[in-house]
Amino acid sequence: MxxxxxxxxxxxxxxxxxxxxxxxxxxxxxxxxxxxxxxxxxxxxxxxxxxxxxxxxxxxxxxxxxxxxxxxxxxxxxxxxxxxxxxxxxxxxxxxxxxxxxxxxxxxxxxxxxxxxxxxxxxxxxxxxxxxxxxxxxxxxxxxxxxxxxxPPLEEQRRIAKFLDMQCAKIDRILKVRRQQLNLLGERETSRVFAAISGMNEQGERKFSGLGWLGVVPREWAILSVSSQFEVLLGKMLNQERTRGDHLRPYLRNINVQWDQINTDDLLEMDFPPHERSRYEVQAGDLLICEGGQPGRSAIWDGRIEEIYYQKALHRARSRGRSSVRWLFYCLRAATALDVFAVEGNTTTIGHLTGEQLRAHRFPFPDRNVQDRLVGELDAAAVAARHAQVAIKKQFELLTERRQALITAAVTGKIDVATAGEVDV
The missing domain is CATH 3.90.220.20 (DNA methylase specificity domains)
Known part of the structure; x- marks a missing residue:
């Protein structure tokens, strides 16, 4: 060298x-x-x-x-x-x-x-x-x-490039496996959620749900509109005037709501006069559902901020008492994974889930005790899957850092590629 x-x-x-x-x-x-x-x-x-x-x-x-x-x-x-x-x-x-x-x-x-x-x-x-x-x-x-x-001289450049081609290929193969593992975890979650909301593992007779994407469900399960189980309201329209005023309050946007989590690191404020607050306030236990972006993406508000509101790009679903917002969350998760909203939309509504569409949409709603039991099983499986995802993502990050460090060391001459041989990854 x-x-x-x-x-x-x-x-x-x-x-x-x-x-x-x-x-x-x-x-x-x-x-x-x-x-x-x-x-x-x-x-x-x-x-x-x-x-x-x-x-x-x-x-x-x-x-x-x-x-x-x-x-x-x-x-x-x-x-x-x-x-x-x-x-x-x-x-x-x-x-x-x-x-x-x-x-x-x-x-x-x-x-x-x-x-x-x-x-x-x-x-x-x-x-x-x-x-x-x-x-x-x-x-x-x-x-x-x-x-x-x-x-370095041309021959040295070629040695370095050949060494990095071999070592990076090895790391890339491992990274590919980690990506496949993450994809598999996601596919398994989708399968678990679909099995639960269709009652696939429930005992007894079954009937056609009337929903082509869902297929058959237990005979005693009701197929009901979202509006029959939840109050669904769209958030407040934002304009330039409403970013000023005497009653500025934080509000949630579409980007804040991800699957099963709500990010409050970058909240903006809008004017919410006292007479509007009950209409637009988000309470702990409300399900927030994205109208656009990824229609149907949703998460439950946990009440971490005492007073908070929401923008028009979101729907707020609040239970009328019979059904669980967590059950509706999983119904939306399955429907979104199967592109139900895109398939059932028309050319003017693809990309948006309007309030009218969401309220009219039908899902299976078994008795509340069945909903709670199945939700508990899904939540427990989701926790285990999340731990696995965190571990795999950590390995992915370490391998990516290792790959970059190896390239840096080689092109700056910190390692002698002629004598380095196989690098342990």
Whole structure:
């Protein structure tokens, strides 16, 4: 190995050039054939691009590229997001063929060296640290060209790239298994919830529920509308005037409500005069249901804040006494997993679950003691599954950190790849 101290450290702009992305007008988009793939940020993770950019959702001809004034990114370049939230993810991809990139991306074209070494070298640079402070993160071509990089001799670059290819592949295989385990836990939860709300394991005769997605249920179970069991009301409409006033109070938004949890770290305030409070106040035990985003996503408010309200993007379901909000939560969980609301919507309502739709929607509602028993079983299984998910996610984080640390050590010469051999992961 060439000693690390002898690796020349220089401006990236001396050993590579940058290529900015091009505007991609809608009228040029939509073609799956052409001379050049026109890559967007989403194409970095596109199926078929696991080892580098070879395909994209959109293609154009070289003639169209000239008309657009688009700069071709040659094979062997490293491309990445240069603006917005995607920049913070620090995704990198090697181009395996000539392509174009849109104006949310940038490319680095090495003048010399091993392309895969360059991919690893650039992957250890945190672009968020280069971004100016402000609401929209971004980096410029001049900032990238000013980065100082260390380049060992070509043969050393190839050894490092080969070593990292082997070691990262091993880690990636383990990460893939962990992803599959997480997916399996999610699938098992969906199966458990569906079995419970359909009474699959209950004894006795069965009947058709009248709901195609649900199938048969125990004969004695009632199929009732949500409105017959719960008061369902939409939250307060937000406008600029209501962000000011003498009665500002915190309120919950769609983004605060995730599956079975409510995040209160970033609450906003709106004016709720005294005469509106009973209408829009959220009480402990109320079920909050998302109207849009992921229609049906819901969680029960636990009362951690004494006085809180909710916005129009949410429905509030409050039990009329017979049925459990926790049972309704699981009914919504199953229906959402099966895309029931999207399938049953029309072209004007897909993407939103209106109050009228939610109130009219029918679910199985057995006697309360049956609801409580099945909810108790589902909750216990959910706790065990959550513990397993936490453990797997922790392993995932540690493996991801290990992968990045290994790349950093190799491209900075902190480990001798010629003698490192197999690395324990």
């Amino acid at each position: 060439t000693p690390r101290a002898s690796w020349p450290r220089q401006r990236l702009g001396r050993v590579a050039r940058t290529v900015g992305g091009s505007g991609f007008p809608p009228e040029y988009q939509g073609s799956s054939e052409g001379d050049l793939p026109f890559a967007k940020v989403s194409d970095i993770r596109r199926k078929g691009n696991e080892f580098g950019i070879t395909t994209a959702a959109n293609y154009i001809s070289r003639t169209q590229a000239r008309l657009l004034g688009a700069r071709i990114v040659p094979a062997g370049s490293v491309v990445f997001p240069k603006v917005g939230a995607a920049l913070l993810g620090n995704a990198r991809a090697l181009t395996l063929r000539d392509c174009l990139i849109d104006n949310n991306m940038m490319g680095v074209v090495p003048r010399a060296g091993d392309p895969r070494y360059w991919l690893y070298l650039l992957s250890v640079i945190d672009l968020a640290e280069l971004s100016p402070s402000g609401p929209l993160p971004y980096v410029s071509e001049s900032q990238i060209r000013d980065i100082r990089v260390s380049l």
